[in-house]
Amino acid sequence: MRQKFTRFMSGRYGGDAFTRFLSIVYLVLIVISIFLPSGIRDLVYVAALAVILYTVYRMFSRKLAARRDENAKYLQAKQAFKDFFRLRRDMWNQRREFKFFKCPSCGAALRVPRGKGKIRIVCKRCGTGFERKT
Numbered sequence: 001m002r003q004k005f006t007r008f009m010s011g012r013y014g015g016d017a018f019t020r021f022l023s024i025v026y027l028v029l030i031v032i033s034i035f036l037p038s039g040i041r042d043l044v045y046v047a048a049l050a051v052i053l054y055t056v057y058r059m060f061s062r063k064l065a066a067r068r069d070e071n072a073k074y075l076q077a078k079q080a081f082k083d084f085f086r087l088r089r090d091m092w093n094q095r096r097e098f099k100f101f102k103c104p105s106c107g108a109a110l111r112v113p114r115g116k117g118k119i120r121i122v123c124k125r126c127g128t129g130f131e132r133k134t
């Protein structure tokens with residue numbers, strides 16, 4: 001039985017970080033659906049079913065490159081999500097000592113000490129200079 005399964009799975013994608021994420025989404029949707037009124041419950045249940053079918057499809061898929069790309073995109077989005085909240089947290093914790101600006105050219109977050117008057121800020125990422133009051 002175990003050998004049969006191993007043979008069946010050979011050349012197939014299997015699981016990855018995106019699989020774990022999708023499984024959690026599925027479980028959350030199922031749990032949420034329990035507490036919803038019947039009309040909406042069916043919709044959420046169908047969504048959960050779609051998520052788990054997609055998850056299983058990915059695991060048995062032989063298109064390894066496509067699945068790896070999906071996982072890479074997922075990891076990228078996860079990192080962007082984390083970075084977004086980390087920056088907000090840092091901005092909040094350091095709000096007394098530092099002022100934060102967004103680079104007008106590349107959008108990078110820049111931190112400068114407060115109370116220095118009008119200063120010229122140079123973006124560390126792209127080198128664009130601009131003046132702001134601190």
Ligand SMILES: [Zn+2]
Binds near residue numbers: 104106123126
């Ligand atoms: Zn910049």
